[in-house]
Amino acid sequence: MKNERGDFTPEPNFLFYALKQRFEDSDYTYRYLSEEEQSDSFLLHPMENGRRIQVKFVEYDPLIDSSNMCCNNWIQIAKDIKKEYDQFDGFVVLHGTDTMAYTASALAFICHNLGKPIILTGSQIPVIELRSDGYVNFISSLVVACSCIPEVMLCFDAKVFRGCRAIKIDTGAFDAFDSPNMAPLVKLGFKIQVNSTAVQRPKKLEKFFVNTKLCPDVAVLHLLPSMSIATVKSILNSEIKGLIIQTFGAGNAPSKNTEFIKLLKEASERGLVIVNVTQCHKGSVARYYAVAEGIQEAKVVSSGDMTLEAAITKLMFLLGQEELSVEEKRTLMSKNLRGEITVVQKDESALSLEIIEKLADTLNLSTFEETNKLRDMIFPNLMCGAAKMGELETLKKLKDKGGNLSSANQDGRTPLHFAAREGLVSVVKYLLEEGASVHQCDSNNNTPLMDAIYGNRFDVIPLLVRTGATIHIRNSVRIATELCCAADLDDVDTIHSWHIAGADLNCSDYDKRTALHVAMNSKRENAIKYLLNNGADPDAKDQSGKTPRDYAKKNGILHLLN
Template identity: 35%
Template sequence: MKRRVLLIYTGGTIGMEKNYETGALVPFNFSNIFSKIPEMSLIECEVSVKAFETPIDSSDVGPEEWKEVAHYIEENYEFYDGFLILHGTDTMSYTASALSFMLKGLRKPVILTGSQLPIGDLRTDAKENLLTGLYYASLYENEEAVIQEVAIYFEYKLLRGNRTLKYSAEYFDAYQSPNYPTLGQSGVHLKVEKDFLYRSPADIPFTADMHISRQVLFWRIFPGMTLDYFTEIPKMKVLILQVFGSGTIFSSAKTERTLRKIRDNGTEIVVVTQCISGGISFGKYENSNIFKRIGAISGHDMTAESAITKAMHLLDNPNYSGTFAENFALNLRGEFSNMINR
């Protein structure tokens, strides 16, 4: 039985080709993708294409585009066995994280991929990423999808979407999942690490929850900075602080007074680490106890991209009962490691 895959093209380098008169990269008509990659016809799946009316650079992708992609998946969920989203690389981890929270009860593969070089380039990585992305998006065993979550496939590796970050603007191997194992790897054989795959609870039906709030602010702490201007910023509903190591910040009384004032104004504070690997552990060092005292929320070992999009999805979302802090502490889609849940 041939599986049906919906290929959703949003924009990005993978859909570009060089204008040899000007030397500039320009989008090509994506309905011609089959002539660009004739090998697609050799894969044991039927591919349909849905392209954004105007392809956009991934730096312009945000909540409205996340909703558009989620809507495409929702309205076509019953008609396709899997979904492959072609996306620019710069914000792909944000989109993958956002979709992981928006798509509840997912039991089909949603794979994102892109490329560092355009599809017409002689040394392009686009063809391998697209073709193997299709394989993963159509991979079934015993009439059940092997991948049932939002994942990124890039340069031979399949990674959980809400655990990824882009760490290189130059190398083909552009993405890492520092706090979670690789879900699969493409070599001579298509490998899947089934023990690491996410499964939605059986009692949760598939739905697309489009709620996204923009009342979230992200700030990276650095040595010598002053927090005075925090109290001058118009009230934000969630402040995500990216702090040192396992959760430390400069420990002056003024720091605590400032952060407490923000909390007293009703702002939730989420704490994530600046380290690529590892996570937050309140109480490990004295300089992290300030966050316990003010009632901040641990971001565990989540990526910044995942923490930001999770906060945007949960904030003021009427589809969740309980407080923001209670819901943020839940491991909703495998976005943090339970072993670090303190």
Template identity: 40%
Template sequence: MTDKRILIIYTGGTIGMQNTESGYIPVSGFHSVIDEQLHPPSGSRLPDYDVIEIEPVIDSANLVPGHWPIIASLIQTHYKTYDGFIVLHGTDTMAYSASALSFLLVGLDKPVIFTGSQIPLVELRSDAKDNLCNALILAAYYPVPEVTIFFHGKLMRGNRSTKSKATGLDAFESPNYPWLGQVGSNSEIHSEVVLPATKQQFSCPEFNAHSVAILPIYPGLNENICRSIVETDGLDGLIIRSYGMGNLPNQNKALMAALKSATSNNCIVLNISQCLQAEVYHGHYACSAELNDIGIISGANMTTEAAYTKLLYLLAQGYDREEIYRQLGKSLAGEIDL
């Protein structure tokens, strides 16, 4: 045993699900299952741990922004008591939650590791035990002071990660940033790409789930769809998922007029790419040259999950429009290359 102590926060997700006539559902009381599966043999390197769970536990497909302050507040409440934290979470929205917590927990000097599984822990072929055991060992012995995702041997920055496979055990990738570490026959941390611990700036604002929308660009985008989104009451931010390096169909005059109307009405419009590996650069192609004039901001190489949660976070902080523009161009938690 080690003198390190880790807090496991169980939110639900596949790792703790059981099969029913209606399909897999998350169940409460997962602490006993973890204890049974991880019962340490003599000489185990697993650290001591405690388990708490949110109520009710959720299928992560039902996650909403209001869940993020709940998870963050649990970490903030117990921060001085534990040496690290593991969040057991469903894979569908894990990258959203990890991204959101990276902004709520700026200045970490302890590890917060999200993990889960593609197969429930109680099933024979489950990947859950490996993911959980390795996350516990990393949190205790190889602490990275960031919000990360550990999955299938890879430790990745949470706000650089995205789910790339629905059924494969290697469900997550970090397309625009190196892994922070990996676990195989040995464990290795790439300290040169890990954020240094800084002054804590923890916060727990109330998110307005309806203040930001995401608009995917596709051939033949109907102007009425675009207009209905940008004219939604209470919309303060819009994320465009554009082509390639930030390209929009600039000959779609109705689309461009709707976006110009949005920025003129103080809606913050952020442009990110649909491509996994990309960086938005306005003006590289003529069809994106006018975006700066309209007032659309480049999201550089942020993931969809990071862009969405960062914009929600900045709006929840109550910043004015100019300050949000400034903060979007900064790296708050390693989410963007400068």
């Protein structure tokens, strides 16, 4: 936003340059990014761990005021994230506050098998103003986007909420958003506190994709005392396919108004999906009073403790799935899909694990908080050890006792890193099905896929790739160097590992040499045969203009090309 004559109006590229001027490490940007990349990207100063964040900006033309957001805009955002998904570790959507909660909820349902963070943020005061809260929200969102929290989230005023749980509660305060029925996923203070047990993780061995089938034919009926039947009729007889009824208290409606209940029943019988959402910000739709019985008989679906924004966007999403029957849509509407509904889970105390109990006793720990801290320190190493040894039952027991299967040890390595390196297929599959992240990097910036590659684990690599893992090395020259070294050693296993992980066998090193150049020059027959059988180009030119074919001719092995 730019201030012109006292009014804030959208200005192309203004935000990019304002944030770049504020946060860019210009020396590093100039050194490591090309001139073309610098037109939409910049590098930040190092974080506490020494790593730097590279920011790439994608700005829409024309710019969209949040009050003008619609389904097509949500779809566009989701498609743009999908387009860049393999290239970046996280995504930040800068958005106006008025409909931010709607967009966050919509993206949560559109995005399937999400393995990376998507953060929505913005500001109450535009960044043109000296007191703008936008700068802090932006940098906080970038930090969270570098985490391995695979959810759509909303970051505002040092709190990060699940996207499909957030609502806007204030038009002017910096703490403009809240999540009344769920604690924040992250609190950003002197230390960053992550509520890891609450994080939703994908539990399918499938890649990330977006489902953009949405049906906008949804209306909201906010019940009022003495509301006229004519008003209800006009809404129910319109062209809508779904209706949200905002009811009193814990889901109550005027049950003695038989005409009202009759209209709901008739609409449901016609195939209209009707959802009951409480008018209260906090609490849940529940059957406490007899007045709720009437709408239940009319097949009105209970939303539990869903927000209005989540209920609307979820209904739009389910109505868009034309392959589902009306009953299937009603059933899914009441089920928890993205953490939008509170599900009561069994509470397992860390004290119930014998080793924790004994250590707590030895260290004279008595409170639940102290024991939980001990568990958080010990569990990651216990789980990593169990994964490395292939002790699947131990892993399951640790999880049942409150362990987070995506937690990392002091080296940043998770159980999935160890299981992938050891080639333990059953353990890898279990961890993936329980939501372990294929994108999480250890302190050496290696993902579980890199461990599987370095260990030549042919059975594990396809599992990780199927779940969305990609080679985390952005510089193709480094990959080419690895392939060239393997070719020089006639190490077909290593070449095969890189290949099935998605590496391009025709990528070139600093001298423009491919693995086939090296294999031909060193007369490594096994590597030559593998590379040629898998698409390596015998006519690619290196820096001196020579091709693998030239080296084959020089070494008298032209017959291998046939």
